[in-house]
Amino acid sequence: MREGMPNAIAELERRIGEIWEVGERLGLRPLPVHFEVVPATVMYEIGAYGLPGRFSHWTHGKAYQVQKTLYDYGLSKIYELVINSDPCYAFLLETNTLLQNTLVAAHVMAHADFFANNAYFAETRRDMVDIASLHAERIEKYEFTHGKEEVERLLDAVLSIQEHVDPAASETSTRRGPEQRRRSSTPYDDLWRLEERGRRDESGGEERRPATTPAEPIRDLLLFIHDHSPILEDWERDVVAIVRTEMLYFLPQIKTKVLNEGWATLWHARIMRSLDLPPEEHVEFARLHASVLQPAGRRLNPYALGYELLCDIERRYGTEHLFLVREVESDVSLVRNYLTEELVERLDLYLYERRGDELVVVDKDWEAVRDRLANELGGNHIPVIVVEDGDYRGNRELYLRHIWDGRKLDLPWAEKTLENVYRLWGRRVWLETRSDDGTDPLILSYHPREGHRQQR
Amino acid sequence: MFTLAIRRDDWSLHRKGAIDQARHMEKVKEAIKRNLADIVSEQSIITSDGKRLVRVPIRVLEEYRFRFDPEAGRQVGQGSGGTNVGDVIGRVGSGRGPGVGPQAGDEPGIDYYEAELTVDELGELIFEDLELPNLEEKRLRELESEAVRFTDIRKHGPFANLDKRRTLRENLRRNAWRGRARIGDFSNEDLRFKTWERDIKRESNAVVIAMMDVSGSMGTFEKYISRAFYYWMVRFLRTKYDRVEIRFIAHHAEAKEVTEEEFFTRGESGGTRASTAYELALQLIREYYPPDAWNIYPFHFSDGDNWPSDNERCRELAEELLRCVNLFGYGEIRQGRYTYHSTLMHTLQRIGSPKLVTVTISEKADVYQALRRFFGPEVGREVARA
Numbered sequence: 001m002r003e004g005m006p007n008a009i010a011e012l013e014r015r016i017g018e019i020w021e022v023g024e025r026l027g028l029r030p031l032p033v034h035f036e037v038v039p040a041t042v043m044y045e046i047g048a049y050g051l052p053g054r055f056s057h058w059t060h061g062k063a064y065q066v067q068k069t070l071y072d073y074g075l076s077k078i079y080e081l082v083i084n085s086d087p088c089y090a091f092l093l094e095t096n097t098l099l100q101n102t103l104v105a106a107h108v109m110a111h112a113d114f115f116a117n118n119a120y121f122a123e124t125r126r127d128m129v130d131i132a133s134l135h136a137e138r139i140e141k142y143e144f145t146h147g148k149e150e151v152e153r154l155l156d157a158v159l160s161i162q163e164h165v166d167p168a169a170s171e172t173s174t175r176r177g178p179e180q181r182r183r184s185s186t187p188y189d190d191l192w193r194l195e196e197r198g199r200r201d202e203s204g205g206e207e208r209r210p211a212t213t214p215a216e217p218i219r220d221l222l223l224f225i226h227d228h229s230p231i232l233e234d235w236e237r238d239v240v241a242i243v244r245t246e247m248l249y250f251l252p253q254i255k256t257k258v259l260n261e262g263w264a265t266l267w268h269a270r271i272m273r274s275l276d277l278p279p280e281e282h283v284e285f286a287r288l289h290a291s292v293l294q295p296a297g298r299r300l301n302p303y304a305l306g307y308e309l310l311c312d313i314e315r316r317y318g319t320e321h322l323f324l325v326r327e328v329e330s331d332v333s334l335v336r337n338y339l340t341e342e343l344v345e346r347l348d349l350y351l352y353e354r355r356g357d358e359l360v361v362v363d364k365d366w367e368a369v370r371d372r373l374a375n376e377l378g379g380n381h382i383p384v385i386v387v388e389d390g391d392y393r394g395n396r397e398l399y400l401r402h403i404w405d406g407r408k409l410d411l412p413w414a415e416k417t418l419e420n421v422y423r424l425w426g427r428r429v430w431l432e433t434r435s436d437d438g439t440d441p442l443i444l445s446y447h448p449r450e451g452h453r454q455q456r
Numbered sequence: 457m458f459t460l461a462i463r464r465d466d467w468s469l470h471r472k473g474a475i476d477q478a479r480h481m482e483k484v485k486e487a488i489k490r491n492l493a494d495i496v497s498e499q500s501i502i503t504s505d506g507k508r509l510v511r512v513p514i515r516v517l518e519e520y521r522f523r524f525d526p527e528a529g530r531q532v533g534q535g536s537g538g539t540n541v542g543d544v545i546g547r548v549g550s551g552r553g554p555g556v557g558p559q560a561g562d563e564p565g566i567d568y569y570e571a572e573l574t575v576d577e578l579g580e581l582i583f584e585d586l587e588l589p590n591l592e593e594k595r596l597r598e599l600e601s602e603a604v605r606f607t608d609i610r611k612h613g614p615f616a617n618l619d620k621r622r623t624l625r626e627n628l629r630r631n632a633w634r635g636r637a638r639i640g641d642f643s644n645e646d647l648r649f650k651t652w653e654r655d656i657k658r659e660s661n662a663v664v665i666a667m668m669d670v671s672g673s674m675g676t677f678e679k680y681i682s683r684a685f686y687y688w689m690v691r692f693l694r695t696k697y698d699r700v701e702i703r704f705i706a707h708h709a710e711a712k713e714v715t716e717e718e719f720f721t722r723g724e725s726g727g728t729r730a731s732t733a734y735e736l737a738l739q740l741i742r743e744y745y746p747p748d749a750w751n752i753y754p755f756h757f758s759d760g761d762n763w764p765s766d767n768e769r770c771r772e773l774a775e776e777l778l779r780c781v782n783l784f785g786y787g788e789i790r791q792g793r794y795t796y797h798s799t800l801m802h803t804l805q806r807i808g809s810p811k812l813v814t815v816t817i818s819e820k821a822d823v824y825q826a827l828r829r830f831f832g833p834e835v836g837r838e839v840a841r842a
Binding site for chain 2: 009012013016017020032033034035036037041044045048049053054056057058059060061062064065068087109152159160161163164295296297298299300301304305347348349350351352353354357358359360361362363364369372373376381382383385402407408409410411413414416417420
């Protein structure tokens with residue numbers, strides 16, 4: 001893009017116009033997209049933060065440093081970056097060649113179509129870029145009032161359980177009991193309480209005990225802590241809410257990584273082939289497309305997996321069905337419903353495990369591969385942890401349960417994480433999981449005075 | 457619908473990435489500092505040429521979360537065709553990319569985070585508050601640590617030191633005097649230059665006499681520990697002091713002065729007579745380092761397994777040494793042998809001089825403690841008080 005910048009930009013604009021024409025003819029219905037050509041520094045900064053202008057924290061700095069290092073040494077290039085918002089923000093690297101950016105634009109169009117039409121994205125906030133900036137402002141304000149270190153310590157704790165949010169849990173579902181009562185702040189509030197007092201007498205001793213025992217186990221740890229933590233101050237609750245809101249925004253992307261990348265790869269290939277490009281660029285495109293689909297060491301290439309799955313679906317069920325898949329599936333259902341023996345063979349998927357110092361291939365059975373894959377994708381690499389009781393032992397202790405699915409927890413990490421939960425709850429925290437072979441319950445608990453405990 | 461724009465810097469105006477990155481690096485440093493005891497005695501560092509980067513694993517910076525045990529169970533991998541059951545597809549801990557700066561591990565099963573530092577950077581962290589204890593002013597040559605400080609402003613000077621801000625201000629002021637407050641029409645009288653002072657901290661001469669037991673009873677561990685200690689001691693002295701002399705003495709049943717290289721690489725065998733080393737040290741002092749002109753710091757590392765008949769002589773010589781030195785450091789390496797007491801340590805401790813600082817080392821991590829015990833900020837004060 002550097003050579004003759006204005007010309008290249010004009011040409012890129014012409015090509016994106018063509019891409020849109022072709023894409024819409026083929027059936028894509030994307031959100032509007034705003035493209036920006038930016039230098040690498042901006043690209044990897046946004047890549048590290050996930051959203052432009054997001055709040056400050058050292059973990060973002062760490063991600064930034066990794067990105068920057070990889071980029072500086074030519075080990076990785078972020079070819080594309082697109083933000084799910086309305087309009088979508090897409091970033092094109094100014095050092096990319098014209099053809100690279102053409103391909104990225106086609107890829108981006110398909111992502112924007114996916115954001116607009118996939119069911120998991122129906123509820124995402126399309127104004128997240130603005131919201132994240134407001135969040136960042138608020139956190140900056142808290143840093144000013146309460147000190148950077150205080151805010152950092154809080155964020156350390158909240159971020160360590162940020163994966164445990166649940167879009168199905170509504171903002172008020174767990175909230176009842178004392179919080180509402182505390183809200184009152186006018187001198188006449190006691191008038192309203194007259195009525196309540198009568199009711200409370202009927203329920204006897206119940207009233208002293210805050211109703212923080214959920215009727216059903218709650219998967220949304222952040223929400224429960226936000227609503228019921230015995231110790232958090234208002235600003236701290238706000239930080240919990242901020243992290244939760246942003247995580248809920250990112251969740252659909254975690255759930256549909258393979259599908260979304262496969263979808264974008266399928267369409268960039270299709271659109272590029274319909275563009276009127278000079279022959280040498282067709283060669284460059286073919287090379288680039290092949291490199292996108294290349295296996296990366298032993299690691300699964302989500303682009304390749306998604307692409308092959310979708311091509312296969314179209315072959316077997318037709319193009320119309322392909323669009324249905326884009327609307328209703330997630331990674332897990334995609335793999336469960338559509339991965340076949342032939343595909344496992346073609347993609348050369350296998351199961352491996354560690355034996356001594358070696359990583360050894362142990363199984364190539366396609367169903368075993370499929371089941372394991374469904375356990376790794378779409379956020380299933382995160383253990384399901386639920387709140388069972390926020391008033392355990394009648395002492396407002398927090399009792400969490402790990403829903404056992406045959407995979408054991410990393411116990412040292414679980415203990416460290418419990419320390420973070422304690423920071424947010426302020427009372428003893430418990431976590432029930434199972435011992436190695438999965439038969440016996442294993443209960444961890446933590447309180448700074450008594451340290452970590454394990455009981456079977 | 458789409459729009460296209462070229463932006464250069466707008467998104468990154470706040471420089472958040474750089475700021476958070478700096479905070480992250482700060483945390484890396486803190487983490488390293490907390491782990492110094494383990495890092496100091498890392499084999500890979502002691503045996504390195506000192507120029508190489510060293511990798512320091514940092515556990516503290518893990519982003520803990522609830523996760524499945526990465527060691528347990530199977531993972532899905534992808535080959536490039538024709539992979540068979542039983543194929544070895546990788547090795548744990550290998551296959552890292554060219555290492556540059558801190559990087560997160562991407563191997564399945566190991567979640568490490570390591571920082572890379574030069575030995576010098578590491579040294580800076582270790583030596584931060586170490587010093588030669590009880591340094592006294594002596595006549596003769598001076599041991600100096602020098603710093604340049606810009607402290608004053610003058611009207612003449614080399615242009616490299618032009619103080620642009622002050623020059624502009626002078627120019628503005630002069631123009632304002634003439635009724636036109638603006639910048640321009642520079643003349644020589646506007647010019648202002650920064651000038652410096654050489655800030656010389658005067659310290660007296662110092663010599664360190666490094667003595668090491670290389671006898672047969674010194675096992676691999678004992679030798680390693682003494683080397684690790686002297687390795688950092690030498691680096692420390694060279695970093696912090698412009699001029700401090702170091703003499704190396706190796707001894708078994710007899711002592712001889714060796715070069716630095718020999719000191720760190722040679723192994724010997726035979727019985728142990730520590731008195732020979734002390735005698736040689738005294739001889740060096742008599743010949744080259746008169747105590748009225750020199751701060752003298754003898755150090756001795758041994759497993760304490762001295763010939764019993766030699767202990768009495770050792771005590772006498774050590775007493776003589778203690779009369780003319782600032783501090784005598786003795787480190788005894790006793791790996792798992794706490795029981796017997798007829799050691800050199802026992803002999804020396806009977807002297808009961810405040811200038812004698814002893815330390816027992818039983819594991820690698822103690823090397824750092826030994827450094828702090830001998831050169832830590834509180835040592836000098838203790839000795840001076842006594």
